[in-house]
Amino acid sequence: MATPHVQVFSTLNELSDHTHDFDAVILVGPHFSGLDSRIDEALKSATKVHENITRTGGVIACELVASGRLILAPTGSLDRDYDDVRRFYDAARKAADVAEQSGARKPVLMAVNVPQDATFENALALVYFGFSQGLYQPLEAREHFGEGLEPIQQVGLIGEVDGKWLHAVEEGRRVARDLCGTEPERMSPLRFAEYCQSAFAGTAVKVTVLDDRPQLEVEYPLLSAVARASFETNQRPCVIRLEYTPEGPVEQTLMLVGKGITYDTGGADLKVGGHMAGMSRDKGGAAGVAGFVKALAHIQPKGIKVVAELAAVRNNIGETAFVADEIITGRSGVRVRIGNTDAEGRLIMADCLARMTELAVDEKEPVLFTVATLTGHAALAKGPYTALVPNKTAERSGSVDALLSAGELWGDPAELSPSRREDYDFVAGRTKADDLLSSNNGPSATTKRGHQFPMAFLVRVAGLDKHQFSSETPIPYVHIDIAGSGVEGGDWQHGKPTATPVLALSGRYLR
Incomplete structure (x- = not known):
């Protein structure tokens, strides 16, 4: 079985200072501003060639990790009566395909600009579960092609979560x-x-x-x-x-x-x-x-x-x-x-x-x-x-x-x-x-x-x-x-x- 293992970081800076081999940062949220000066610069450059990149999502260049991959996974608006924490799950599920296609094998996930509402208190956990859902391949396919069919075996999470609990579930x-x-x-x-x-x-x-x-x-x-x-x-x-x-x-x-x-x-x-x-x-x-x-x-x-x-x-x-x-x-x-x-x-x-x-x-x-x-x-x-x-x-x-x-x-x-x-x-x-x-x-x-x-x-x-x-x-x-x-x-x-x-x-x- 290839359930992605979890390594938890408290902040982006901790990730930057840590000796690691993570090769992408995936941001999941309604918008991506005000997080880090390096992200702001990357967004500024990216929107010059793709004006709607923050709304459509995708891969842009950023020096947060050695590979330079920053993946944007927008949830869309979260302030409507009918929005709930599944917006984070769904966005992360889609981001799994983008990450694999970009060549990422050890990404870091982060829920950003999460509304201060109890409805969204498990946003980061749902990012992990949604991402894992996107990575999953059927048992018959894994038995035919080998467990390498699911190349992402480990993810990082930035925030306050119990990584062992998430992995167990x-x-x-x-x-x-x-x-x-x-x-x-x-x-x-x-x-x-x-x-x-x-x-x-x-x-x-x-x-x-x-x-x-x-x-x-x-x-x-x-x-x-x-x-x-x-x-x-x-x-x-x-x-x-x-x-x-x-x-x-x-x-x-x-x-x-x-x-x-x-x-x-x-x-x-x-x-x-x-x-x-x-x-x-x-x-x-x-x-x-x-x-x-x-x-x-x-x-x-x-x-x-x-x-x-x-x-x-x-x-x-x-x-x-x-x-x-x-x-x-x-x-x-x-x-x-x-x-x-x-x-x-x-x-x-x-x-x-x-x-x-x-x-x-x-x-x-x-x-x-x-x-x-x-x-x-x-x-x-x-x-x-x-x-x-x-x-x-x-x-x-x-x-x-x-x-x-x-x-x-x-x-x-x-x-x-x-x-x-x-x-x-x-x-x-x-x-x-x-x-x-x-x-x-x-x-x-x-x-x-x-x-x-x-x-x-x-x-x-x-x-x-x-x-x-x-x-x-x-x-x-x-x-x-x-x-x-x-x-x-x-x-x-x-x-x-x-x-x-x-x-x-x-x-x-x-x-």
Whole structure:
């Protein structure tokens, strides 16, 4: 892996006085005046030949470093109501391409003229994360061309930041991008598990891979139904369990479930009309959970215990595939009538969430999460933003508000979608033969409350309704739908994975 390492300097002068081999300075900000006399002179010379260079960005000559490269990465205006810290992320992401093309191999990054507003307090950190996003190349490409495909291995940062923390979180984001973005044969369920075993080797995270068919059918019956047509192939399913226990007393337990559909054909309710392309990224939820745990493995926070399960399944087509109308009893004993096989993500997470619910009653201050590229409706309703669907306990305890705030501050924003009574009515069983309906038989994007009602299904199928706000053992639970935010530009076949919600979760729990 080639996550850029970080060396931190306090000021430009410290960089100048230091023995180093940095070969470019990249300035990211709304304007570039008033920083240093050498920069002012360079800007004066550059604007004589390119009048708009400070607005368009680019490379100019400056003697700040031996190579003489100064790269301008303008954010644009930052004083409008809708501007936020992502302006720095986006500008730095573009600057990565400029830096590589200019021949820079060890650049220094600096956020300049940052507004004195709490909204922008993590501007320099977002410059690093955005720059790293721009440098990232897919796993398949790195394996083909070699790790030298990403030539920038180290960056300098000028400002007050914790370089080790940033590097740890970026390591997690790289894991998330690799797992989400890699093609379906290279990242089949068991190879997904192998990647996780390698990623966590030598860390305090215990990795357990459950792939025994009889065990899965008993403990994860809904997942096994989705995987029925893949058991006898090289795409057979598994559950990847990640466990981290800190040194010293546990103050809070985070329990996460990630949807890892390594390829979603739609099953018997086949995706047609070209809608299957990009469905190898339907594992973005499991990827995001793994990425967060990877960051945690490096940071090793005190007081926080983490238990995660990644449900890795291919929704295969075949004569043994599960079909609509089947009634399957989940781990919790709840009988589920299948409404549509293309609503498979909630099914593979259901038994994992049921297990977490069983364990949570004995944990210290538990908070439960499901993370998934679950519904087209979330992408339609929220655009490029993550949708958070909490239960009442998560709302009243402040859990969801804290996550929303962290997302804003760390450039990984989400929007709230409260759960309502209509959602529970929607998934209620229709006859005495079943307790729950998994979904309707239409696309989520054309279904009212299409990204909210799946959360109600998950609550009921996991037995979380026995731990509602008015119960003796209320458990906070937040469903995180990243269908709109999981890849750049909404391009599920070609867009770079964003590694969401690693930044939001890390900003909330790992600071």
